[in-house]
Amino acid sequence: MDLRLASLGHGNVGRAVARMLADKADELLRGYDVWFRYTGLYTRSAGPEIMPEGMAPAQVVAAGLPMGDRLTGGSRPVSDALTFIRTCPADVVLELTTLNPQSGQPAIEHVRAALDAGKHVVTANKGPIAYAYRELRALAERQGVALRFESTVMDGTPIFSMVEASLPATVISGFRGLLNSTSNYVLDRMAKGHSLEVAIAGAQRLGVAEADPSNDLDGWDAAVKATVLANVLMGADIRPGDVAREGLGADAMRQRHGALLPGQALKQVVDAVHTVTGGVQAHVRLEALPPDDPFAHLSGNETALLLHTDTMQDLTLIEGQGDPGQTAFGVVADLVNIARGRGRDVPRPYYAV
Numbered sequence: 553m554d555l556r557l558a559s560l561g562h563g564n565v566g567r568a569v570a571r572m573l574a575d576k577a578d579e580l581l582r583g584y585d586v587w588f589r590y591t592g593l594y595t596r597s598a599g600p601e602i603m604p605e606g607m608a609p610a611q612v613v614a615a616g617l618p619m620g621d622r623l624t625g626g627s628r629p630v631s632d633a634l635t636f637i638r639t640c641p642a643d644v645v646l647e648l649t650t651l652n653p654q655s656g657q658p659a660i661e662h663v664r665a666a667l668d669a670g671k672h673v674v675t676a677n678k679g680p681i682a683y684a685y686r687e688l689r690a691l692a693e694r695q696g697v698a699l700r701f702e703s704t705v706m707d708g709t710p711i712f713s714m715v716e717a718s719l720p721a722t723v724i725s726g727f728r729g730l731l732n733s734t735s736n737y738v739l740d741r742m743a744k745g746h747s748l749e750v751a752i753a754g755a756q757r758l759g760v761a762e763a764d765p766s767n768d769l770d771g772w773d774a775a776v777k778a779t780v781l782a783n784v785l786m787g788a789d790i791r792p793g794d795v796a797r798e799g800l801g802a803d804a805m806r807q808r809h810g811a812l813l814p815g816q817a818l819k820q821v822v823d824a825v826h827t828v829t830g831g832v833q834a835h836v837r838l839e840a841l842p843p844d845d846p847f848a849h850l851s852g853n854e855t856a857l858l859l860h861t862d863t864m865q866d867l868t869l870i871e872g873q874g875d876p877g878q879t880a881f882g883v884v885a886d887l888v889n890i891a892r893g894r895g896r897d898v899p900r901p902y903y904a905v
């Protein structure tokens with residue numbers, strides 16, 4: 553099967569996706585009978601590049617952006633992202649633009665336009681799933697196309713595809729996780745004797761933290777991820793602002809770190825439970841974990857998620873040090889699942905409502 557890709561965003565993740573599709577081209581063809589061509593690329597600064605004949609991932613990797621004269625047989629007939637999405641001759645739109653944690657836009661518009669145009673969507677951007685999952689899922693269902701988003705939480709760790717493929721008829725009644733790698737890294741460095749400022753600078757040098765780490769330290773990133781998990785796995789309909797963020801931020805980290813008892817580990821913990829009224833209540837907070845807590849020994853920027861299920865009791869996934877390569881793997885896994893027909897006929901919701 554030939555799948556034509558139009559990518560919105562071609563930054564760390566977008567480039568890593570092209571590299572992985574190039575590196576794994578043989579395995580994908582031999583194992584899954586699928587090959588990929590890029591027919592469009594769009595970024596904020598480079599604008600649209602449409603290649604009707606398509607370019608192999610390896611050619612895209614070699615060309616970089618903007619392609620300018622290196623654009624083979626391509627053109628720039630459109631100027632805005634929505635026109636690009638509608639007109640680019642693609643089977644799948646990759647939404648790999650920057651997260652807007654306050655509204656999810658303009659990525660929600662991008663995903664809506666792609667589904668409306670009858671194109672499958674794979675997104676690593678949490679915004680559309682956190683702010684508009686029900687609407688977009690219903691639209692995908694009506695259009696008979698796939699909406700897949702494995703890389704929105706814990707990079708490419710197979711959370712959603714594991715639940716979809718391997719936990720039939722399972723009720724997920726709650727979860728607990730360490731989902732923000734910057735906080736995990738900074739708190740781990742503080743536990744090893746570094747000051748908060750030195751720990752943040754180290755995370756920035758490694759590319760784990762943004763220049764402004766407040767979205768991570770104040771719990772916004774974790775709240776957006778908790779929303780995605782609650783809405784997809786637990787049938788909730790909450791927004792990031794509904795997630796209670798308690799006692800977070802740089803000052804709280806310093807204070808709580810200074811008050812730790814011997815053996816305790818300070819972590820930014822996310823959890824969610826069903827309430828007696830049938831809703832879902834999610835929190836992000838700093839917790840002093842005792843040494844026997846399974847999350848107490850996670851180090852560096854490792855992340856983890858524990859699902860409370862009625863079939864497998866507690867299931868825990870731990871991701872070693874994440875990077876854009878692992879995020880790219882989640883996108884590639886979603887693409888393979890589309891090629892294999894998963895999500896094309898949109899199975900019934902696999903969460904319990």
Ligand SMILES: NC(=O)c1ccc[n+]([C@@H]2O[C@H](COP(=O)([O-])OP(=O)(O)OC[C@H]3O[C@@H](n4cnc5c(N)ncnc54)[C@H](OP(=O)(O)O)[C@@H]3O)[C@@H](O)[C@H]2O)c1
Nearest residue numbers: 561562563564565595596597648649650651676677876879
């Ligand atoms: N990095 C990771 O490991 C990771 C892990 C999980 C999820 N994610 C998610 O994956 C997405 C991409 O992350 P990244 O690390 O690749 O970010 P990045 O390196 O900052 O790249 C973002 C890309 O999106 C483009 N872009 C931004 N706004 C746009 C718009 N309105 N229209 C068109 N293009 C736009 C940028 O274009 P310009 O460069 O021209 O501005 C750039 O090409 C984000 O939503 C992020 O939260 C990333």
